[in-house]
Amino acid sequence: MFAREKVELKRVPMMPVRDMVIFPQMMTPFIVGREASVRALEEALAGDKKIFLATQHDASVDDPKPKEIYQVGTLANVVQSVKLPDGNIKVLVEGVERAKIVQLSNEEGFFRATVRLLPVRVEATPQVEQLVARVSGLFDQYAKLSQSLNYDTMVAAVRTEDPARLSDMIAANLPLPVEDKQELLEIFDPLERLARLAEILDFEIEKLNVDRTINTRVKRQMERAQKEYYLNEKLKAIQKELGRGEKSEFDELKRRIEASGMPAEVREKAMQELKRLEMMPPMSAESTVSRNYLDWLLAVPWKKRSREIRDITVAERILEEDHYGLEKIKERILEYLAVRQLVRNPKGSILCFLGPPGVGKTSLAMSIGRATGRKFVRVSLGGVRDEAEVRGHRRTYIGALPGQIIQMMKKAGTVNPVFVLDEVDKMSMDFRGDPSAALMEVLDPELNHCFVDHYLDVEYDLSRVMFICTANVLHTIPQPLQDRMEILRLAGYTDQEKLEIAKRFLVRKQREAAGLSERNILFTDEAILHIVRHYTREAGVRNLEREIGSICRKVARRVVKDGKELVVEVGPDGVAEFLGVMKYRDVWAEKKNEVGLATGLAWTEVGGQVLGTEATLMPGKGRLTLTGKLGDVMQESAQAAMSYVRSRAAHFGLPNDFYRHLDIHVHVPEGAIPKDGPSAGITIATAIVSALTRVPARCDVAMTGEITLRGKVLPIGGVKEKLLAAHRMGLRQVILPKDNEKDLAEIPPEIQAAVAIKFVETMDEVLSLALEQPLPAASVPVVEVSPKFEPVVEKDQGLTN
Ligand SMILES: Nc1ncnc2c1ncn2[C@@H]1O[C@H](COP(=O)(O)OP(=O)(O)OP(=O)(O)O)[C@@H](O)[C@H]1O
Numbered sequence: 001m002f003a004r005e006k007v008e009l010k011r012v013p014m015m016p017v018r019d020m021v022i023f024p025q026m027m028t029p030f031i032v033g034r035e036a037s038v039r040a041l042e043e044a045l046a047g048d049k050k051i052f053l054a055t056q057h058d059a060s061v062d063d064p065k066p067k068e069i070y071q072v073g074t075l076a077n078v079v080q081s082v083k084l085p086d087g088n089i090k091v092l093v094e095g096v097e098r099a100k101i102v103q104l105s106n107e108e109g110f111f112r113a114t115v116r117l118l119p120v121r122v123e124a125t126p127q128v129e130q131l132v133a134r135v136s137g138l139f140d141q142y143a144k145l146s147q148s149l150n151y152d153t154m155v156a157a158v159r160t161e162d163p164a165r166l167s168d169m170i171a172a173n174l175p176l177p178v179e180d181k182q183e184l185l186e187i188f189d190p191l192e193r194l195a196r197l198a199e200i201l202d203f204e205i206e207k208l209n210v211d212r213t214i215n216t217r218v219k220r221q222m223e224r225a226q227k228e229y230y231l232n233e234k235l236k237a238i239q240k241e242l243g244r245g246e247k248s249e250f251d252e253l254k255r256r257i258e259a260s261g262m263p264a265e266v267r268e269k270a271m272q273e274l275k276r277l278e279m280m281p282p283m284s285a286e287s288t289v290s291r292n293y294l295d296w297l298l299a300v301p302w303k304k305r306s307r308e309i310r311d312i313t314v315a316e317r318i319l320e321e322d323h324y325g326l327e328k329i330k331e332r333i334l335e336y337l338a339v340r341q342l343v344r345n346p347k348g349s350i351l352c353f354l355g356p357p358g359v360g361k362t363s364l365a366m367s368i369g370r371a372t373g374r375k376f377v378r379v380s381l382g383g384v385r386d387e388a389e390v391r392g393h394r395r396t397y398i399g400a401l402p403g404q405i406i407q408m409m410k411k412a413g414t415v416n417p418v419f420v421l422d423e424v425d426k427m428s429m430d431f432r433g434d435p436s437a438a439l440m441e442v443l444d445p446e447l448n449h450c451f452v453d454h455y456l457d458v459e460y461d462l463s464r465v466m467f468i469c470t471a472n473v474l475h476t477i478p479q480p481l482q483d484r485m486e487i488l489r490l491a492g493y494t495d496q497e498k499l500e501i502a503k504r505f506l507v508r509k510q511r512e513a514a515g516l517s518e519r520n521i522l523f524t525d526e527a528i529l530h531i532v533r534h535y536t537r538e539a540g541v542r543n544l545e546r547e548i549g550s551i552c553r554k555v556a557r558r559v560v561k562d563g564k565e566l567v568v569e570v571g572p573d574g575v576a577e578f579l580g581v582m583k584y585r586d587v588w589a590e591k592k593n594e595v596g597l598a599t600g601l602a603w604t605e606v607g608g609q610v611l612g613t614e615a616t617l618m619p620g621k622g623r624l625t626l627t628g629k630l631g632d633v634m635q636e637s638a639q640a641a642m643s644y645v646r647s648r649a650a651h652f653g654l655p656n657d658f659y660r661h662l663d664i665h666v667h668v669p670e671g672a673i674p675k676d677g678p679s680a681g682i683t684i685a686t687a688i689v690s691a692l693t694r695v696p697a698r699c700d701v702a703m704t705g706e707i708t709l710r711g712k713v714l715p716i717g718g719v720k721e722k723l724l725a726a727h728r729m730g731l732r733q734v735i736l737p738k739d740n741e742k743d744l745a746e747i748p749p750e751i752q753a754a755v756a757i758k759f760v761e762t763m764d765e766v767l768s769l770a771l772e773q774p775l776p777a778a779s780v781p782v783v784e785v786s787p788k789f790e791p792v793v794e795k796d797q798g799l800t801n
C-alpha cells in the first residue's frame, strides 16, 4: 500500500473521538456534534480533507484537555459528510496511517495537531508469512465460534497477505474494549502487532470454547429438567384423572416404613433411601433399584409374629397324628418344645434330623410347624455352592437380590416361622465362597440376632426363628456347623413299621391324591408287604408311597371307565398285575458260597446296605488295587486289612513272601455309590483271606467292623440301619463288634428275633464264623498260585494301591 521511507511531520486539524478507536484501512462512520469538532471538520474539508482522529481517555468528558487524549491516533481522509436535521454532521472517514501527536494547540477554537508519521517497511520472509497464516487461521476460527461476527463478511474482509493491513483489519473488527484496541493501535511495528493479535485471538477463542460448552450443558440440563417437570405434571394429572388422589406414593411409602416396626437404625436407613428416591427422576434405572430396595425392606417381616401354640399336649397330638412310630424322636421334639416355652428367650439348639431318604425328616419338620402354630418355610441347600445364595448379592450388582434366608423370611411373613434347611449335607464350597460360613452365622444363636444380608445391608434378627436342618449323612457337614446343631437320628423302618405307615398314612394320602373314595380301593396287608419286599428296597417309605400311588392311579383309570361303584381289593397278585414283575427277587441268602466273596454291611447316604466284597488274585508284584468308589478312610482300612493278613501269613498257611508274586484286587460292587468309613475292614480281610486260602466265605453271614493291624475288631456306627438292611435282604446271621452290644437296645425286637447276631472281638473269631470250613493247617502252601511264578528280582516295593 504505502511504505514510508523516513520520519515525517505533518500539521492537521484534529478531532477527539469518544468510545472508539479508528484504525488505518478502516472506513468508519460516526456523528460529529461538538462545536470544536465541527470546526476542525470544516477546516479539514476546506483543505486537503485530512483530519487526525485520536481517542479521549474518558468518553464522558465533553471538552477534553490535550493530556486527556491518547497520543497515538489515526490520520484519516474525510470521505463524506452530511448535515443532519438536528444540526449534527454525519461523517464517513477512511483511516490512512497511524501517527503520534508531537504538539497539540487549541488557539483557533479547535485542536490543531502536529503529528509524526513513522516509516513502515515489511519484508516478506517465511517467518512473516507463517505469522500471517497463523493469525488468519486463528481469526477464521474465532469468526466461526463467535456469534457476534458475520463469518462470511469477516473472512472476506481480512483476506490479505499484507501483515500491516491484516493486523489493522482484524484489530478494528474484534469486539475488544477501547483500551485494548488503543494498545494495538499504539504498536507501530506490524509484526509485533500480529504477534500480540495472535495472543489475543488465542485467548478469545479459548473463552468462546468454554462459553460454548457451558452453554450447551446448561441448555441440555434445562431441557431435561423441563421435560421431567412436564412429564411429572402430566403423570399427576393422569393419576388425578384416574381417581388416585393427590397423595403421592412417597407419602404412602413413608407411612408404610413407619408402620413396619423396623428397628430404629433400619427405619433411618429406609427414610434416607426414600429421600434419595424422591430426588431421583422417577423413570430412571437408579430409581428402580432404590425402589426395589425399599420394597424389600418393607416386605420382610419386622414385628409380625404367629401366635404360638404353647400347649404341649396339642403338639403331642399333632406329632402323633402325622407320623407313625419314631417314638424317641417325637419325645425329643416335645422336650425341645417344652424348654423353649419355659425359657423366655430360648437361645436353644438347632435341631438336625439325620437319616436316609424318605424316613420323614422333612415331613416331621412340617409337623413341628403345625404343632407350634408357626408358619413353615423350607429351603433346599442341595447343590448350593455360592455364599451369595445364602446371603444375597450386594446392591451394586445389577439384578441383585437378597439371599435365600431373607427371601424365605419374606415368604413366611412372620418373624418366628419354623425354617427348614433341607439337605445341609449337600452344600459344597468353591471359589465363590463357602456357604456354610454364612449358614453358621444363621444358625449360631449368639450371632443370628444380627444377621446381615448383603442386599438388605442392615441387621436382621433371626433369633426368633426355629431352625431345623435335615441331612442324609453327617460327614460332609463341616464340623463347626455340626457343633451348633443337635443331631437327631432317624434310622430306617422295618417291614412291619412300613406296613403300619402305609396303612395309616400313605394309602389314604395316595387314594385321595388319585381322587378315589375309601370304598374304591383296599390294600391287604400282604399286598403292602409284597410291595415293600419285592418292589422297593429302601430305608424310608418314599418308593413305597410312589408304588402305592401308581396302583391308585391305575385303579382311578378303571373307576372312570367302569363307574364310581367299582371296588378293587389289591392283594399280592393284584400288586403284580398293577406293577408288573417284581423288581427285587433275589435274596442274598439264596446265593452260593464263593471263594473271595464276603458279605459286608455298609451305611451309605441311602441308609443301610448289604455289599458283597470281592477279592481276587492275579500273578503280579504285590500290588493292592481297590475299586468301587471307595473313600480315603475305606482305602486305608483295606490297607490295614492287607497288612494284617501279611503279618498273619503263617497262621493262614501261606508262605511269608506270598505277596511278592501276587496282585490283589479288591472290589466293592455297586461301584457308583460312594462308600466310606472304616467299617468294611473285617469284610475286606475276610475276602482276602478267603481268596488266598481258597476257602469259600459264607454268603449268608453278613459282617461289619473296623480292623486293627493286630486283628482286633473295633466298634462301628449305624448298627440299626445295617441290621435293617441285613434283614431286608434275608440274611440271618450278622457279625458285629463286641463293643456294639450296647446298641442292641434300639434294635426292634422283630429284627433281633429274625437275625442271629454274633459279637466278636478278634479277626480270628470273624474268620471262624464267616468261612465255610476251618482254615487249613498251618504250613500248607498256596498250591495253585505261588509255584507258577518266577522269583521277583527287583526290590520289594511293598503293597500299594
Ligand atoms: N413315620 C412316618 N409316618 C407317616 N408318614 C411318614 C413317616 N415317615 C415318612 N413318611 C412319609 O414319607 C414321605 C417322605 O418323607 P420325607 O419327604 O419327609 O422324607 P425325608 O426324610 O425328608 O427324605 P429326604 O432325605 O429324601 O429329603 C412323606 O410323605 C412322609 O409323610
Ligand SMILES: [Mg+2]
Binding pocket: 361, 362, 363, 422, 470
Ligand atoms: Mg426331605
